[in-house]
Amino acid sequence: MISRVSVIRKCFVSTPYVGPRFRPIQQLRFVSFKQVDQPRIRIGSIAPNFKVDTTKGPIDFHEYIGDSWVILFSHPADYTPVCTTELGAFSNLKPEFDKRGVKLIGLSTEGVDSHKGWIKDIEEVQTNGKEFSFPIIADGKREVAYKYDMVTEEDFGALEQGKTVATIRSVYIIDPLKKIRLIMTYPASTGRNTSEVLRVIDALQLSDAKGVATPVDWTVGKEVIIPPTVSDEDAKAKFGDFRKVKPYLRFTKV
Ligand code: BEZ
Numbered sequence: 001m002i003s004r005v006s007v008i009r010k011c012f013v014s015t016p017y018v019g020p021r022f023r024p025i026q027q028l029r030f031v032s033f034k035q036v037d038q039p040r041i042r043i044g045s046i047a048p049n050f051k052v053d054t055t056k057g058p059i060d061f062h063e064y065i066g067d068s069w070v071i072l073f074s075h076p077a078d079y080t081p082v083c084t085t086e087l088g089a090f091s092n093l094k095p096e097f098d099k100r101g102v103k104l105i106g107l108s109t110e111g112v113d114s115h116k117g118w119i120k121d122i123e124e125v126q127t128n129g130k131e132f133s134f135p136i137i138a139d140g141k142r143e144v145a146y147k148y149d150m151v152t153e154e155d156f157g158a159l160e161q162g163k164t165v166a167t168i169r170s171v172y173i174i175d176p177l178k179k180i181r182l183i184m185t186y187p188a189s190t191g192r193n194t195s196e197v198l199r200v201i202d203a204l205q206l207s208d209a210k211g212v213a214t215p216v217d218w219t220v221g222k223e224v225i226i227p228p229t230v231s232d233e234d235a236k237a238k239f240g241d242f243r244k245v246k247p248y249l250r251f252t253k254v
Pocket residue numbers: 007008009011012076077080081082083084188189
């Protein structure tokens with residue numbers, strides 16, 4: 001049995017950990033654990049499909065995506081403090097994600113029963129009793145974790161030796177064409193920022209809709225950048241007024 005304390009401790013130390021959580025996991029044999037065989041997920045890749053059990057029943061991931069944007073994000077373990085704050089905060093922001101046509105789906109490497117027990121805690125301490133609003137994948141076999149490379153270098157090596165690992169905090173933003181559009185990767189010790197996740201969704205959707213780029217620290221309503229591939233003449237026709245700081249640095253409002 002993996003102890004939660006040992007998972008947490010493992011995420012904070014860089015020296016190899018050889019405690020009791022390292023146990024052979026025969027059920028993982030269907031996945032290749034050779035590093036060279038792992039798929040490389042990049043911006044523009046089609047999100048790998050998988051069928052898996054979740055707290056809202058079994059899903060086929062591509063069917064779950066449907067015609068929506070999706071945020072797939074992983075968590076190191078159930079009943080852990082940072083993950084509890086993150087999941088509660090994302091659940092509370094469901095109306096904001098709905099407005100943007102975005103579905104959320106979490107992942108943790110324990111079973112559905114454990115996730116459901118943990119959700120009760122999250123509802124108690126983070127959502128003010130409101131029902132937790134999105135499914136959490138039960139990735140006990142780490143199949144999704146490995147497909148999406150949601151592990152540290154050290155844990156990748158541990159898996160090749162048939163040992164159990166914890167996931168890190170990966171975020172994949174996937175568009176309705178099932179393409180990976182943005183990837184964020186955080187270590188277990190660092191909680192994510194909900195505002196940043198909403199901000200990049202807004203930036204991606206605005207870029208798609210208007211053919212613009214977004215500058216540093218952009219938020220909705222601020223000036224955007226006209227891409228260098230658009231001539232001044234086309235920029236005038238498309239955006240009307242624009243502010244030209246350099247031939248390659250032009251700002252406008254959309
Ligand atoms: C947490 O979610 O609190 C956590 C999980 C694993 C390692 C460190 C923190």
